[in-house]
Amino acid sequence: QQLRLSRDGERLQSALETQPEEQREVFLMRAHGELELAEIATLTQSPLETVKSRFRYAVQKLRRLLAEEVAV
Known part of the structure; x- marks a missing residue:
């Protein structure tokens, strides 16, 4: 279990x-902070809408990248 984590x-x-720096920053502040x-x-x-977009794009890209890794 620990190894998997x-x-x-x-x-x-x-x-x-x-990820682009702005997207990574927003994702980390939201997810870890x-x-x-x-x-x-x-x-x-x-602007709030910019932050929302950065977070949404970061999550979408991370999901895609991680799904591609699992598929390989």
Whole structure:
């Protein structure tokens, strides 16, 4: 179980490294920092809709990349 979690973490880290910096930053602040999107918008001085888009695109790309890895 621990080994699987370690591998999953490595896969996620590798996938995150392929993301544009802005998307990666928003994803990490939301997923690991547990911040609300409005809080992220304030911290990054970005419009809320931009933050929402960055998060949505990051999640979509991560899902696609991780699904491709599993399929291989």
